[in-house]
Amino acid sequence: MTVPIIQIASISKQFTSKPVLDQLDWEILPGQVIGLLGRKGAGKSTLLACMLGLQETDGGAVSVFGEPAANLSPQARAKVAYVPHTCDLFEWLSPLQMLDYFKTLYPHWNSAKVEGLLARWGFDKIMRKRPISQLSAVEKQRLSIVRALAHDPQLLVLDEPMSALEPAARRDFLRELFDGFIERGTTIVFSTHVLSDLERVASEVAFLKTGKIALQGGLDELLQSARRVTGPGRLLDRFAVSGELRRSKDLDGITQIVTSAASGELLALAEREPAIRIEHLTLADLFVEVTQ
Ligand SMILES: Nc1ncnc2c1ncn2[C@@H]1O[C@H](COP(=O)(O)OP(=O)(O)OP(=O)(O)O)[C@@H](O)[C@H]1O
Numbered sequence: 001m002t003v004p005i006i007q008i009a010s011i012s013k014q015f016t017s018k019p020v021l022d023q024l025d026w027e028i029l030p031g032q033v034i035g036l037l038g039r040k041g042a043g044k045s046t047l048l049a050c051m052l053g054l055q056e057t058d059g060g061a062v063s064v065f066g067e068p069a070a071n072l073s074p075q076a077r078a079k080v081a082y083v084p085h086t087c088d089l090f091e092w093l094s095p096l097q098m099l100d101y102f103k104t105l106y107p108h109w110n111s112a113k114v115e116g117l118l119a120r121w122g123f124d125k126i127m128r129k130r131p132i133s134q135l136s137a138v139e140k141q142r143l144s145i146v147r148a149l150a151h152d153p154q155l156l157v158l159d160e161p162m163s164a165l166e167p168a169a170r171r172d173f174l175r176e177l178f179d180g181f182i183e184r185g186t187t188i189v190f191s192t193h194v195l196s197d198l199e200r201v202a203s204e205v206a207f208l209k210t211g212k213i214a215l216q217g218g219l220d221e222l223l224q225s226a227r228r229v230t231g232p233g234r235l236l237d238r239f240a241v242s243g244e245l246r247r248s249k250d251l252d253g254i255t256q257i258v259t260s261a262a263s264g265e266l267l268a269l270a271e272r273e274p275a276i277r278i279e280h281l282t283l284a285d286l287f288v289e290v291t292q
Helices: 044-051 095-105 111-120 125-129 137-149 167-184 195-201 219-225 264-272 283-291
Strands: 006-014 019-028 033-037 059-064 080-083 155-159 187-191 204-209 212-218 227-232 244-249 254-259 277-280
Touching: 006 044, 019 044, 019 059, 019 212, 033 044, 033 195, 044 059, 044 155, 044 187, 080 137, 095 111, 095 125, 095 137, 111 137, 111 167, 137 155, 137 167, 167 187, 167 195, 187 195, 195 283, 204 219, 204 283, 212 219, 212 283, 219 283, 227 264, 244 283, 264 277
Parallel strands: 033 187, 033 204, 080 155, 155 187
Antiparallel strands: 006 019, 006 059, 204 212, 227 254, 227 277, 244 254
16 A cells, blocks of 8 residues: 555644635645645645644644654655745845755755756856845745755645746746656645646646645546536436536526546437537636636
8 A cells, every 4th residue: 555645634724714724634645746726815825834734733633754744853854845935045144055054954965956956047156145135036936946956855845836937947947846856756746826837747636625625636637537518407417427516507408517527428428419518628627617
């Protein structure tokens, strides 16, 4: 049996009266590259932070590498890298001072990778010595990524890692993820609003809605099996659909069903009945259907 790298059992979190995470269960297996999607404010950042024990939960349990997330040993912590949504760099230090500091904390610090990324991302001699507080948002995000990738983590958690990056740096970063991590089997969980970025790197996609993982699956499999079916209510209304995400009926008696996993039976019905229209869904369609 594959032992999950992260196991989340029924965690809840609320800041005000509205729950953000609501008895959420989730499992992340070694080598998975999961894109986490959800509407703005759905709780993606909260979930990623709770998952690593960086934010307290109101209930439930999280384990990372088999240890309680809130109390990770230094050995387990050294296997994890996290790029937060907001800047958590030591702004009073220079990039070089900060990277030197982190180097002392990690046994597997990859100086060649650090140098390569700094050079590629325009950190010249002067910029490397300036206080981080004087860097732009993009430069800080790049530095945050360099710090995360530098110690060859086994688990990489990225919260909107590319939000401030321009296209060339995004391409560089995605290439770095592929060549340096995905091909080596690193487990990666990242949240993003950019579906095309997700489609380029993720093998799995998970949708967060109303405090729970509403749907998760292999990206290719989901796109292969998700369908929107439209047809007369007399043909569809009594049809039980597996993986049903939404069902609606208009005033003309036309029923529309969206499913994440169209069965052979449904496909056969659509084939038999010319009045039924069946369409594949894009990731954007699926995002709307699952999270609306
Ligand atoms: N420290 C906090 N105090 C109060 N409310 C908070 C706090 N952190 C998050 N929230 C609220 O919790 C909800 C979820 O926020 P979170 O940042 O986790 O969502 P998100 O899906 O990452 O959003 P976005 O896509 O906009 O980054 C939001 O309503 C947010 O306002």
